Amino acid sequence: MAGPLASIASRMDRLYEFDREPVSPDKLQSGARFAGLFAGEHVAATEFVIGAFFVLHGVTAKDLFVGLLSGNLLAVFSWTFICAPIAVRTRLTLYWYLRKIAGPGLTIIYNLANAILYCILAGAMIAVSATAVGLAFRIKTPSLDAVFPASITWVLLTVVIGALFTTLAILGFEKLSRFAEVCSPWIFIVFVAGGLAVLPRLGVRADLGNFWEIARTKIWNGIPAAGQDKFGLWQVMFFAWFCNLAMHVGLSDMAILRYARKWTYGLYTAFGMYPGHMLAWICSGIMVAAVGREMNPGLMAYEALGLAGVAGLLLAGWTTANPTLYRAGLALQTITPGWPRWKVTLAAGAITSVLSCFPVFFVKLLDYVAIYGLVLMPIGAIVFAEHWLFPRLKIEQYSAEKRGWTFNWPALGVWAGTLTVCFLMPIHLYFRWLPGYFLALSSYVILSLSRKK
Amino acid sequence: MASLAGCLAAPVLHFLGKLSSDATKLLFLAASAGWFVFATFWFRRK
Numbered sequence: 001m002a003g004p005l006a007s008i009a010s011r012m013d014r015l016y017e018f019d020r021e022p023v024s025p026d027k028l029q030s031g032a033r034f035a036g037l038f039a040g041e042h043v044a045a046t047e048f049v050i051g052a053f054f055v056l057h058g059v060t061a062k063d064l065f066v067g068l069l070s071g072n073l074l075a076v077f078s079w080t081f082i083c084a085p086i087a088v089r090t091r092l093t094l095y096w097y098l099r100k101i102a103g104p105g106l107t108i109i110y111n112l113a114n115a116i117l118y119c120i121l122a123g124a125m126i127a128v129s130a131t132a133v134g135l136a137f138r139i140k141t142p143s144l145d146a147v148f149p150a151s152i153t154w155v156l157l158t159v160v161i162g163a164l165f166t167t168l169a170i171l172g173f174e175k176l177s178r179f180a181e182v183c184s185p186w187i188f189i190v191f192v193a194g195g196l197a198v199l200p201r202l203g204v205r206a207d208l209g210n211f212w213e214i215a216r217t218k219i220w221n222g223i224p225a226a227g228q229d230k231f232g233l234w235q236v237m238f239f240a241w242f243c244n245l246a247m248h249v250g251l252s253d254m255a256i257l258r259y260a261r262k263w264t265y266g267l268y269t270a271f272g273m274y275p276g277h278m279l280a281w282i283c284s285g286i287m288v289a290a291v292g293r294e295m296n297p298g299l300m301a302y303e304a305l306g307l308a309g310v311a312g313l314l315l316a317g318w319t320t321a322n323p324t325l326y327r328a329g330l331a332l333q334t335i336t337p338g339w340p341r342w343k344v345t346l347a348a349g350a351i352t353s354v355l356s357c358f359p360v361f362f363v364k365l366l367d368y369v370a371i372y373g374l375v376l377m378p379i380g381a382i383v384f385a386e387h388w389l390f391p392r393l394k395i396e397q398y399s400a401e402k403r404g405w406t407f408n409w410p411a412l413g414v415w416a417g418t419l420t421v422c423f424l425m426p427i428h429l430y431f432r433w434l435p436g437y438f439l440a441l442s443s444y445v446i447l448s449l450s451r452k453k
Numbered sequence: 454m455a456s457l458a459g460c461l462a463a464p465v466l467h468f469l470g471k472l473s474s475d476a477t478k479l480l481f482l483a484a485s486a487g488w489f490v491f492a493t494f495w496f497r498r499k
Contacts, residue, residue: 190460193464196464197464305464
């Protein structure tokens with residue numbers, strides 16, 4: 001392996017050294033632990049935005065409920081049938097398993113891509129938190145078609161919040177993660193309480209007798225906001241399915257599920273999906289309807305629950321951004337020789353704060369989530385093919401490890417090629433990942449078969 | 454858990470018409486403060 005690349009790979013390996021070995025049987029966790037873990041992880045600041053956007057995209061009430069029920073079920077099944085079996089058999093993180101399959105070179109690229117995507121997501125969360133703080137200073141929330149910041153005050157606000165989040169991450173990620181555990185159940189309650197609190201304002205009676213009528217006519221009334229595409233059942237279902245594409249089909253959650261006693265523990269993801277990606281989205285939809293469909297999470301939270309609502313939004317943004325900053329910093333450490341952790345976190349935080357100034361990542365969050373999953377999906381297909389299909393087709397597994405390859409060039413080609421084809425597909429962005437997955441799967445197998453010959 | 458229950462009780466009472474909007478927000482704020490105080494102690498002891 002060439003000098004600089006070898007050095008980067010070696011640093012990357014040292015970073016993840018603590019989980020290089022497969023998880024031993026004595027470290028396996030109970031199902032209850034997974035239920036709690038997934039429940040805490042999937043109620044975040046993003047939910048304030050996503051649920052509200054479904055209203056603005058003119059989803060009808062029936063399409064919303066059916067789409068979320070079915071889409072989240074597909075997500076749970078993806079974790080259970082795609083991610084969990086590989087995680088339980090290998091007991092490895094995706095990092096170490098991918099390294100065997102794709103070589104250290106491609107793993108570096110994957111890590112860096114992940115770091116950039118994490119930074120953008122953290123930036124969007126800073127912008128969401130900024131809408132909470134901006135209320136106090138009457139700073140206007142960006143419009144739905146905003147790409148660049150419209151005012152210096154917005155820039156200052158996002159930079160200050162970004163600096164605060166970064167400082168907290170530098171001072172003590174581990175300690176603050178403990179505090180995030182305290183926040184988690186309360187943030188979930190903020191969503192439910194917020195939705196309930198504004199129902200009377202929308203005209204829902206105490207006996208809930210007219211709830212469905214109000215849902216159909218005042219909340220999810222099927223009328224998109226100006227400039228927003230109309231969404232139907234399929235967009236909702238697919239969004240709920242691919243919202244965590246990188247985690248289930250993309251296999252990133254091997255890091256969690258490798259501690260599962262059995263592959264069926266993937267079903268515990270339902271504890272995250274239904275409270276977080278169904279109930280919280282429904283509640284934020286109700287809250288945005290109550291403020292006249294204005295995409296302003298700060299206003300939504302304040303009108304529903306006052307100061308506590310605003311605090312909830314701020315904390316939700318922080319608890320989402322904090323681990324994201326940490327992971328981005330981890331990934332960036334591979335290319336920053338000898339930098340201490342605080343410096344790397346500062347660099348990640350600075351990049352994130354700059355990105356947060358650009359409202360496009362916040363107002364186009366749904367599209368960004370789609371792109372995030374799409375970019376990383378082909379890697380999941382490659383690993384799936386190597387794990388399940390190669391033995392059945394008598395193709396050598398883990399050639400990169402066995403033959404000392406830095407890059408598994410077919411894998412890299414499949415990754416790039418799949419993304420190119422997905423970019424050119426003449427279908428809605430939300431639907432492209434599925435044919436892309438089968439394209440990646442089949443092309444990787446075909447390329448590997450031709451190598452075998 | 455009592456604090457979390459208090460947090461939920463506030464909007465439920467408001468929904469049932471028993472509490473004004475301002476009182477709901479105040480009760481939610483108080484219950485939230487209780488949650489953070491007690492939960493932080495509990496997590497520390499864990």
